[in-house]
Amino acid sequence: xxxxxxxxxxxxxxxxxxxxxxxxxxxxxxxxxxxxxxxxxxxxxxxxxxxxxxxxxxxxxxxxxxxxxxxxxxxxxxxxxxxxxxxxxxxxxxxxxxxxxxxxxxxxxxxxxxxxxxxxxxxxxxxxxxxxxxxxxxxxxxxxxxxxxxxxxxxxxxxxxxxxxxxxxxxxxxxxxxxxxxxxxxxxxxxxxxxxxxxxxxxxxxxxxxxxxxxxxxxxxxxxxxxxxxxxxxxxxxxxxxxxxxxxxxxxxxxxxxxxxxxxxxx
Numbered sequence: 001x002x003x004x005x006x007x008x009x010x011x012x013x014x015x016x017x018x019x020x021x022x023x024x025x026x027x028x029x030x031x032x033x034x035x036x037x038x039x040x041x042x043x044x045x046x047x048x049x050x051x052x053x054x055x056x057x058x059x060x061x062x063x064x065x066x067x068x069x070x071x072x073x074x075x076x077x078x079x080x081x082x083x084x085x086x087x088x089x090x091x092x093x094x095x096x097x098x099x100x101x102x103x104x105x106x107x108x109x110x111x112x113x114x115x116x117x118x119x120x121x122x123x124x125x126x127x128x129x130x131x132x133x134x135x136x137x138x139x140x141x142x143x144x145x146x147x148x149x150x151x152x153x154x155x156x157x158x159x160x161x162x163x164x165x166x167x168x169x170x171x172x173x174x175x176x177x178x179x180x181x182x183x184x185x186x187x188x189x190x191x192x193x194x195x196x197x198x199x200x201x202x203x204x205x206x207x208x209x210x211x212x213x214x215x216x217x218x219x220x221x222x223x224x225x226x227x228x229x230x231x232x233x234x235x236x237x238x239x240x241x242x243x244x245x246x247x248x249x250x251x252x253x254x255x256x257x258x259x260x261x262x263x264x265x266x267x
Contacts, residue, residue, distance in 0.1 A: 016047045029195070030105065034055070038053070038059070038060070049063030053078075061086050064089050098124070113171050114171075133264070134265075141196075143175075146255075147254045177194045190264050202250075203251070203252040
């Protein structure tokens with residue numbers, strides 16, 4: 001997750017609003033059927049899981065995430081929606097013991113880029129798919145193709161020393177189609193395909209809201225913490241100006257590029 005605070009990361013409006021257009025593209029790619037059983041990897045607070053469950057009315061959906069607070073919030077929202085065919089479990093999909101050959105579809109909205117061992121993770125997920133079951137996931141393309149990442153990093157760096165590369169999980173780790181194809185092929189998947197997605201991310205209705213949202217990103221917080229107070233203040237002002245430059249009647253938006261990656265477990 002790209003937000004540093006649990007509260008922001010669990011915001012059921014902010015993160016889903018940021019990715020609203022991506023979510024609709026992913027839903028169109030799902031092809032969820034009435035009787036399908038769906039596994040949602042990195043489900044967060046469960047928007048994708050709940051939407052899958054609504055379509056798979058005679059089947060169901062299971063959402064998995066490493067964050068216990070996110071899973072608890074997902075359960076609360078599912079109860080509020082009156083959904084009886086959805087469940088949530090805390091766990092790392094790389095090691096989680098899924099029922100074998102149980103699911104018709106494994107999906108993820110930006111939740112598969114952070115595996116320590118992606119080969120092991122996708123092999124584990126693949127075993128949870130029934131024969132001819134499908135994988136449909138959305139991941140970011142490279143950082144340089146994502147305006148939101150380039151613009152924020154440039155604003156934070158400015159004329160001050162550029163911040164070193166962020167440590168920890170890489171949100172762009174699945175950006176390279178040949179490399180991802182090799183990973184999925186070795187994990188036992190077939191018919192691997194990539195579809196280009198170009199939709200804007202939404203950071204809020206105005207600059208103040210967008211600044212609060214972007215300052216919650218882990219990368220933003222870490223970059224500001226590396227600066228002294230004066231340099232940090234200048235960086236925040238540059239960030240504010242960058243957000244203002246992207247403000248329109250539809251709020252603050254940045255261009256982004258993603259992949260929808262589809263694959264199949266052979267029968």
